[in-house]
Amino acid sequence: MENRLVDNFKRIGFRKWYERQLLSSHAHMVLAFLSVIALVGAMEAFRTAQGDAQLANVLFVVVCAAIGAWALRRYIFLLMRAEQAANQASCPDCGDYGRFHVVGHRPRVHEIDLRCRKCSRDWVFSALK
Template sequence: MNGRLFESVKRNGFRKWYERQLLSSHAHMVLAFLSMIALVGSMEAQRHAEGLTQAVDVLFVLVCALIGIWALRRYLFLLMRAEETANQATCPDCGDYGRFRPVCERIQAMDVCCRKCSRQWVITTPK
């Protein structure tokens, strides 16, 4: 995961990476919302069904619930990772936000260098 972060920031810059993370996380939030609507619809259909149709509706309820839970977890993970990384993206010396270049990759961290004042610092990334 950190390798993709390092390469993406190196290729596109931090601000583009951050924007893409937020867009991706919010797409997962929309998926979670839609799956909850489908869950409610499946529960309503299951209530009025009989026999084999009721068994299929129960299956739909389970699938919708699993998709919703997965999408919500993914939404929270992407959002928290983006925010935790963004909170460390300000240069300690000059205060310039998000204008750095990645220097080297570490396990769960990356060394970055400010484009304005050339100060180096470490940005840690969540698991």
């Protein structure tokens, strides 16, 4: 996970990575919202169904609930990871946001060494485990 984060920072830069994380998390939020709508529809259809159709609607309710729970969990994870990264992306000296080079990383302690492009100050980025 951390090596992929380092590779993304090097390849596309922090700002594009952050934007993609926010877009991906909000896409999961939309999926969770749509699954709630489908869940309500399936529950409504269950009331009027008979026999095998009721069983199919119960299955549909379970599937919609599982998809919605997964999407909501993924939304929260991606959003929190992006916000944690955003809180560490400013240079401690000059305050320049999101403009750094990856100098190295220490996978065992989940840290990435960064260097500011503006003032060349080094600082440590703590990656999510």
